[in-house]
Structures are given as C-alpha cells and as structure tokens.
Amino acid sequence: ETGVTQSPTHLIKTRGQQVTLRCSSQSGHNTVSWYQQALGQGPQFIFQYYREEENGRGNFPPRFSGLQFPNYSSELNVNALELDDSALYLCASNMGLAANTEAFFGQGTRLTVV
C-alpha cells in the first residue's frame, strides 16, 4: 500500500500570492486533515475533510481553504500569503472519523513566504 504523499516538498512564494498544496491519502483512507507546523512549534490543526466535505476547522482565517476529491486526495489553498504563513504544512490521512484511529502523516510541504 502507498503512504501519504505531499507535493511539492518545498515552495517559495511572495507575500500576497496564492499557493496550492497537494496531498494523496493512503490507500483506503477517506479522511484527510491538514496541519500547520511553524518553526519550533507543534502542528496546529487547520481543517479536516471527510468524503469530500469539510468536517471541522481550526482557528485559521477563511483565506485558508481546501478541497477533497472523489479519490480522497486533497488540496490546501492559501490566498493573500503573509510572512507568518511560512511553515511546514502536514497532511494526515486516516480511515473514518473515530478519534481512536491512527493517522498517517506525509513528509510535509515547506512553504517560505518572502
């Protein structure tokens, strides 16, 4: 079975631009969650998608948006980039919504906003 893959691995954007990050979930997983990990911090929950619908959102502004596709892959879009958006963005997939299921993380996308 394939693991969680994210693309691109690194990205540099200018303040004010828009960015799209991509995540392919592990085979058989229908839930994808996105996390932001700033330097020296723990990951912070952005939002979660289950069967193509948003199912929970953390304390992030509306310029952070997402999509989940019929094959359960997902995108994270960030508009009007700010310097503080520089972080490692992690995608995690799991089967279903139960809190005791194991999430599998991708290696992340390192976004630098200059």
Add this chain to the structure above:
Amino acid sequence: AQSVTQLDSQVPVFEEAPVELRCNYSSSVSVYLFWYVQYPNQGLQLLLKYLSGSTLVESINGFEAEFNKSQTSFHLRKPSVHISDTAEYFCAVSEVDSSYKLIFGSGTRLLVRP
C-alpha cells in the same frame, strides 16, 4: 478545549542513559493520548498511543508511556537511548467522543550524545 504542555523544549542525554520526556494535558472530556516522533526533514510517525485498558503502553523500539489520569500526564520513557533516537517528540490528544483531530504540544527535542 484541550491543551497539551511539554515543559522541556530540549533534553540532552548521553547514549545508553535513561530518559523521560514529560507531557501534561488539560481537558474537560475524556481523551486519547499519543506520542509522535519527527526525524529531521520528515513528517510525523506514531510512536505509541493510549486508548483504553492498561495505563502502560509500549512501542516496538523500547519506548513506553504511562497514562496517569489523576496527574493528567502521559510521560514518555526509555531505559537506554541510542544515537538514532535523536529527534523531535510530540505529545498529542484527541477527544474521545469527537471526530479525529489532534491537539499537539510544542514538542521536545531529544538530543542523544555519544
């Protein structure tokens, strides 16, 4: 709301010495508890988890953690560390009766010296 506190940002230790990484949590509801490990330039890997039953849980590579409900703690221990254990360790919780969402601590960097 839940929160996770990892008081030690960095723990230096000599190879083959024992180590304890501390984790305390705050929650008004029942939670599941997790430890994740992050090696340099990689995503998160689940190390071990407490869901129910025995309060002592073990990983395949010698780590163990004990859930202490009265002290709201879930400290991670290893009796003898190796150089390869050098990594960032994150404690996390998820709410039992809610959909899967992880709340992470700020992480502890374990630095194993020869």
